[in-house]
Amino acid sequence: MEFKEELSKKISYIEEVIICYLPKEEGFQKKVIEAMNYSIMAGGKRIRPIFMLETYLLFGGKEKEIIEPFLAAMEMIHTYSLVHDDLPAMDDDEYRRGRKTTHIVYGEAMGILAGDGLLNYAYETACKSICQKSDLKQFVKAIQLLSSKPGIYGMIGGQAVDVENCNKPMEQEKLDFIYKLKTSALIEASMMIGAVLAGANEEQVKNIEKIASDIGLAFQIQDDILDVTSTMEKIGKPINSDVKNHKTTYVTLKGIEASKNEVKILSERAITNLKIIGYKIDFLEQLIISLIHREK
Ligand code: GRG
Numbered sequence: 001m002e003f004k005e006e007l008s009k010k011i012s013y014i015e016e017v018i019i020c021y022l023p024k025e026e027g028f029q030k031k032v033i034e035a036m037n038y039s040i041m042a043g044g045k046r047i048r049p050i051f052m053l054e055t056y057l058l059f060g061g062k063e064k065e066i067i068e069p070f071l072a073a074m075e076m077i078h079t080y081s082l083v084h085d086d087l088p089a090m091d092d093d094e095y096r097r098g099r100k101t102t103h104i105v106y107g108e109a110m111g112i113l114a115g116d117g118l119l120n121y122a123y124e125t126a127c128k129s130i131c132q133k134s135d136l137k138q139f140v141k142a143i144q145l146l147s148s149k150p151g152i153y154g155m156i157g158g159q160a161v162d163v164e165n166c167n168k169p170m171e172q173e174k175l176d177f178i179y180k181l182k183t184s185a186l187i188e189a190s191m192m193i194g195a196v197l198a199g200a201n202e203e204q205v206k207n208i209e210k211i212a213s214d215i216g217l218a219f220q221i222q223d224d225i226l227d228v229t230s231t232m233e234k235i236g237k238p239i240n241s242d243v244k245n246h247k248t249t250y251v252t253l254k255g256i257e258a259s260k261n262e263v264k265i266l267s268e269r270a271i272t273n274l275k276i277i278g279y280k281i282d283f284l285e286q287l288i289i290s291l292i293h294r295e296k
Contacts, residue, residue: 003286010053014046014071021072021125035106035114036121040079042097043236045296048074048190050287051215055194055208058279066197069129070142074190076122077150081159081186083115090163091245098236122146135199142193149189158182162247170248176217183223184216191215207277211270218266219291221259224249226295229256235296267292 001009018040025033049071056067086093086101087108094104103111126146130139148154158181165174191212195205226235227242228251242249250259267288274281274288 003283003290006283007050007287007290010050011046014049014053014075017049017068018072018075021069021128023121031106032110032113032117035102035110036117038105039083039102039114040075040118042099044075044079044097046075047219047287047291048078048186051187051212051284052190052194054284054287055191056198057194058277058281058284059195059198059200059204061194061198063133065131066129066134067194069125069127070146070193070197073122073126073146074186074193076118076125077146078186080115080118080122081150081155083111083118085159087111087115091241093237093241095232095237119150129197138196138199141196145189145192145196149185149192154181154185154189155183158185165248167246168248170253172253175248175250175253179217179220180213183220184213187216187219188212204277207273211273214266214270214273215288215291218263218270218288221250221263221266222291222294224251225256225259225263227251230295263292 022037022040023033025037027033052071052074053067061067082096083102085091086096087103093101095101101111102114106114123143123146126143129142130136150156152160158178161174162178162182165178188209191208192205195208200208224242227239227249230239232238238244242252250262254262271281271285271288274284
């Protein structure tokens with residue numbers, strides 16, 4: 001099967017899984033649930049659940065009942081971060097994924113609550129993975145990753161340093177720290193959870209963390225590039241937002257060509273290290289390559 005066809009089949013499968021775990025829009029709190037579902041169903045590349053699923057399969061994972069709740073949970077956490085990132089107190093963005101942002105449609109208070117709702121519902125959802133077939137140790141390790149990587153030593157930590165350094169010149173070391181936490185952490189969690197739930201050993205999980213860290217950093221640098229080279233139609237949100245928010249990025253520090261080269265080097269290193277693990281990595285390899293050339 002062609003890579004693009006295979007990818008679009010996998011995205012459709014992930015979306016079916018997400019829909020199946022969404023909360024029902026009912027009760028007095030219907031409005032916040034609508035706002036949560038509006039945000040998560042606005043589309044998006046779904047790359048975190050895809051990386052999780054592929055790593056699960058890579059290490060021989062077979063049970064849908066075990067991995068599916070975690071696939072949905074990861075996209076809920078990612079979506080919460082975007083909803084909060086778009087709020088007036090953060091990037092103050094009006095468009096995301098080609099649609100009005102959640103706080104624009106539902107108001108700021110509902111935007112905050114929908115983000116909080118998605119974060120909590122992610123853990124409620126992941127807990128549905130406990131079934132007769134699951135291994136308790138693996139489940140607890142996966143939950144630990146799902147709570148720590150988005151937290152203060154992961155995504156929130158990176159975002160906090162990013163916010164604190166807005167309008168200030170920044171050196172590469174700090175920028176790398178921010179990117180590894182803000183963006184790589186969720187990709188690391190995705191791939192590590194896939195590996196853990198499939199029964200990978202500690203050393204294998206450590207290797208996967210390193211590979212995911214490189215993929216995440218490349219992904220964020222490409223995001224910086226697209227912010228200046230793409231169009232609103234392609235990326236579904238306004239371009240030049242980093243300039244608007246006075247942010248130091250790879251592009252402002254190193255220029256576009258050097259940034260593109262960095263994306264290539266990091267992606268190639270991730271592929272080489274995946275090959276060392278020694279399993280069949282065809283789809284993952286093509287996925288990583290496709291992200292080097294992504295336009296949205
Ligand atoms: C807790 C108040 C509060 C805020 C949290 C942590 C955080 C705010 C925001 C996360 C920071 C962030 C947006 C990081 C950038 C990572 C990134 C490139 C996101 C876009 O991911 P894509 O391209 O998005 O996968 P789609 O729309 O395709 O899912």
